[in-house]
Amino acid sequence: MFTNIIVKIGQKFIHMIESIGRIVLFFLIGAMNVFLLPFQFKKVLDQIWFIGTKSIFVVALTGIFTGMVIGLQGYYSLVKFGSEAALGSAVSLTLIRELGPVFTAIMITARAGSAMAAEIGVMRISEQIDALNTMHINPVRFLFTPRIIAAIISFPLLTALFDVIGILGGYISGSIMLGINRYVYMDTVIKSVRVSDIAGGFYKAFAFSIIVTTLCCYRGYYTHFFNGFGARGVSLSTTNAVVQSCVLILISDYIITLFLV
Amino acid sequence: MTAPLIQFVDVTKSFGTLNVLKGLNLSIFKGETLAVIGKSGTGKSVLLKHIIGLIQPDSGKILIEGHPLHRLPIEKIKSFQKQLSYMFQENALFDFLNIYDNIALPLAENSNFPKAQIKDKVFTRMNQMGLIDIEDKFPAQLSGGMRKRVALARALVTDPTIVLFDEPTTGLDPVRKKNVHLMIQEYQEKLGFTAVIVSHDIPEIxxxxxxxxxxxxxxxxxxxxxxxxxxxxxxxxxxxxxxxxF
Structure with a gap:
């Protein structure tokens, strides 16, 4: 009985180590291909369109409401201490340091990450990835490399958009709805945000872009390893990709913050 | 008779507890058309995937012109594999590429041909397959028969010397089936490639x-x-x- 438990834990541990090894190799092969010619310019542009441009609306929508909620909550907390003038500072720093990169990454995971996992998963079960192999085309280079380049470009830009629109949301609830002087709000935003805060947000966005793209593409690519060949396999891969990406975003956010503060 | 181009010697392959190939011996000769028949699930596609290198045998040897494939230098394996082309049972066309890009893909990704030459080769194959004015369409917009022809055009666009067909007529009506068979026969005679066809079309095959x-x-x-x-x-x-x- 006790031995069985140890064996099962051991098996799980070995399985986990193997998975981590496969993910790292998958990422390294994709990353190395970034530097190999010919550069896949058109494919990268297509992916920027899909991951970046098509996510603008959802990122902007979440950004404005997140900013408005922080503005609202922040106002009622700060007003107790007579510090409502610091609302601009509270909203901007919360967004730029933490919520901007994290919420943007989660929204992109939900919109584009799930699609990546599902699309590549379907390609696996319908033998399209085998077809690439038979045509002597490196499937990781063909499918993953353009996506990771596009994500590294798109994530920080969308994070910046989220931050700016979030600060605008804070302005709407703080100044327009609750009456804080608009010059005071903007002045505290400008004075409190330092370049290191913005850079920290971008470091996070960069890290999240790698995590989300690698995990979602990996899950789709190895659909048959975990869940077999079939529609159910693809749906499970997609679910796992999204859940694991979101969890890893939050864990890595904490780790990066530890180094930044 | 000349030495086989490809030879399976006592090849075994298992997937978990399922033994698919149990000491398979088979010779494929240069320039011939060989049909592989048998019940579903007996490992016909597995056999083809061994030739193209998607699957490795558990034991036994695959000889290429008398030389064991696994002992060949990597350059020779690559050069052998570049002579191969594979037509998948479900076509394996890429949904996100239009018909022109699907057919051009192996040339665009692997060759140093100028764009004009690739275009010329693609349109030559498309015309030969009767695929007129559909270059901008996507696979989902085509009928099953058209998709088969697109897959065949893609398989032949690199001028391969060995073409592997995995049930090329699955899901086609009798007329289309006959056309695909005629097409394979015609191009095999015209281009002289070695063809291995996995098929259930008996006795037509x-x-x-x-x-x-x-x-x-x-x-x-x-x-x-x-x-x-x-x-x-x-x-x-x-x-x-x-x-x-039986």
């Missing part, structure tokens, strides 16, 4: 292939000509050809 191999229980239980099948006394072979249980 006997008119396309020069030799037939029957796979059963993980081994080749018959290898010969159409005449050999008709004269065979094997109960299993005769029952299979007649579509009876």
């Amino acid at each position: 006997f008119n396309v292939a020069q030799r037939i191999a029957m796979l059963d229980e993980g081994i080749i239980m018959f290898e010969g000509t159409k005449k050999g099948i008709l004269e065979s006394h094997s109960n299993i072979l005769n029952a299979f050809v007649r579509g009876e249980n």
Whole structure:
């Protein structure tokens, strides 16, 4: 009985180590291909369109409401201490340091990450990835490399958009709805945000872009390893990709913050 | 008879506890059309995937012109694999690429041909397959028969010397089936490639292939000509050809 438990834990541990090894190799092969010619310019542009441009609306929508909620909550907390003038500072720093990169990454995971996992998963079960192999085309280079380049470009830009629109949301609830002087709000935003805060947000966005793209593409690519060949396999891969990406975003956010503060 | 181009020697392959190939021996000769027949799930596609290198045998050898494939230098393996082309059972066309890009893909990704030459080659194959004015469409917009022809055009666009067809007529009506068979026959004669066709189209495939191999229980239980099948006394072979249980 006790031995069985140890064996099962051991098996799980070995399985986990193997998975981590496969993910790292998958990422390294994709990353190395970034530097190999010919550069896949058109494919990268297509992916920027899909991951970046098509996510603008959802990122902007979440950004404005997140900013408005922080503005609202922040106002009622700060007003107790007579510090409502610091609302601009509270909203901007919360967004730029933490919520901007994290919420943007989660929204992109939900919109584009799930699609990546599902699309590549379907390609696996319908033998399209085998077809690439038979045509002597490196499937990781063909499918993953353009996506990771596009994500590294798109994530920080969308994070910046989220931050700016979030600060605008804070302005709407703080100044327009609750009456804080608009010059005071903007002045505290400008004075409190330092370049290191913005850079920290971008470091996070960069890290999240790698995590989300690698995990979602990996899950789709190895659909048959975990869940077999079939529609159910693809749906499970997609679910796992999204859940694991979101969890890893939050864990890595904490780790990066530890180094930044 | 000349030495086989590809030879399977005692090849075994298992997936978990399922033994698919159990000591398979088969010879494929240069320039011939070989049909591989057998019940579903007997490992015909697995056999093809061994040739293209998607699957490695557990034991036994695959010889290429007499040399064991696994002992060949990597350059020679690559050069052999570049002569191969594979037409998948479900076509394996890329949904996100239009028909032109699907057919051009192996050339665009692997060759140093100028764009104009790639275009020329693609349109030549498209015209040969009767794929007129559909270059901007996507696979989902085509009928099953059209998609098959696109897959065939893609398989032939690199001018391969060995083409592997995995049930190329699955899901087609009898007329389209006949057309695909005629197309394979015509291009095999015209281009002279070696063709290996996995097929359930009996007896039609006997008119396309020069030799037939029957796979059963993980081994080749018959290898010969159409005449050999008709004269065979094997109960299993005769029952299979007649579509009876055995």
